[in-house]
Structure formats: structure tokens, C-alpha cells
Amino acid sequence: MKTDVLAIAAHPDDVELSCSGTLMMEKRRGKVVGIIDLTAGELGTRGTAHTRSAEAAEALSIMGLDFRQNLGLPDGFFENSRPYQLQVIQAIRQYRPEIILTNAPSDRHPDHGRAAALVRDAAFLSGLVKIETQHLEATQAPWRPKYVLHFIQDRYIQPHIVYDISAVMAQKISAIKAFKTQFDTSPDGEPQTYISTPAFLQSVIDRAAMLGKTIGVPHAEGFLSEKMLGINSFDALVQNIT
Secondary structure: OOOOEEEEEOOOOHHHHHOHHHHHHHHHOOOOEEEEEEEOOOOOOOOOHHHHHHHHHHHHHHHOOOEEEEEEEOOOOOOOOHHHHHHHHHHHHHHOOOEEEEOOOOOOOHHHHHHHHHHHHHHHHOOOOOOOOEEOOEEOOOOOOOEEEEEOOOOOOOOOEEEEOHHHHHHHHHHHHOOHHHHOOOOOOOOOOOOOOHHHHHHHHHHHHHHHHHOOOOOEEEEEEOOOOOOOOHHHOOOOOO
16 A cells, blocks of 8 residues: 555554644545554553554544554564564555654653664665565565654654644544543553543643644644755745734
8 A cells, every 4th residue: 555644653542642633634635644553552551452452443443544553563672673674664665655754762761762763764774675575475665755754752852843733633632532541540440650640631732732832723743854854835834823
């Protein structure tokens, strides 16, 4: 499947928290949009790999995107090394995205920074002819996305791009809440965690409002790029009312 925008993230729910609004907006514009979760989030304090999988499927349905795949890398222990790079390269070559969205380069959870480096390096290596991978017993052609953008997670990082998601903000919150084991704070016998408190979900809403304010819209998501960004028309700029 030729994909326009592909989000590749360390854990199920990383995408929902950080860039689901952008993915839904791109889907509304007729793009082919998908998600790859690197791990099943099996080390999470609340829930299990099985429940996270079911929640990820429900979130995908809420977002209305084209596909979601889990690579099954070991939560907490994957590395930016050749075996894992080859798995990500295989996925990139399978879906051939123009743009990849991935984890923050540095964050509270160490998996996030490792995933950012793994995906960034795999995206480059995926374009090299002499690296051979196969899918369904066929040799894959090289493919390199045009851009790899990093979304912002727990720790605030000044973004290079701010994307207006106002039209789908309510849908974004619904997709996050699909991960009931992670974000439902009703008594359930499981321990409370940093992300299961109401304050954490409110911080996600507040972050979107803060980023929206910087460009004069109600809600937005931010991204970083290591590559210089260019436009071919000033029509691409969102009016910032000051």
C-alpha cells in the first residue's frame, strides 16, 4: 500500500497522544494514512499487551485511518541496531510513505528517544540499494521518505511546524480515551500511574490549546524537523492573528 503519511511510534497510544489530530486532518484531505507501533507496550504498569492491542484497534476505528501494524519489538529493550533497523526498513519499504511522523528525540520515557533515532536512521537506510529486505518472499525496492518529523511528547520542545487540528480535537480525545487501561481513572484495582491521572489528560488538552494559540487557532500539534523545510506558496501559511 502506497502511503502518504505514516506514524511510527514506540508504544500504542504514543500516536494518539501526540499526532493523531494531524493524521486525522491528513486523512480528511484524502491522504492514505497509517500507524506502526514498534512494541505492544507490554511493560506498561496498567493493562496487558492483549488489552492494549484491542484498545489500539478501537482507537484506529475512531480515527478512521487506513491501517495499523505492530512490529512486536521488545518494549523497553529494543535498540537502534541492525536487527531492529532492518525490521523498520522492511515496514517503510512496504508502505512507502512520503512523510513519517515519529517519537520525540528526547523525552521522559527512554523508549521515545531510542525510537526517534531508530526510525530516523532506518528511514535513511531504507533508501540504500545495497541493503536487501524481503516482504512476502519478494525483494523490496529501496524507498526513502521525503521527511521525518518528530512529534512532541511529555517534555516540551519548541516545534518547527505547528499543525491546526481544531476540527478534530474532540475526536483526538476520544481516540486517547479508547486506551481505557491507561487513561480511565475510575477504580479498577490497578495502580495509578503518571499518565492515568486526570491531570495528565488535561495537560494534553492544554498543550494543544497552547500550541494553537501560537498560530491563532483553538488547538494544534507541533513537530520538529532535522531537515530544512520549504514552501512553494505563502498560501501554505496559517494566519497568526496577533
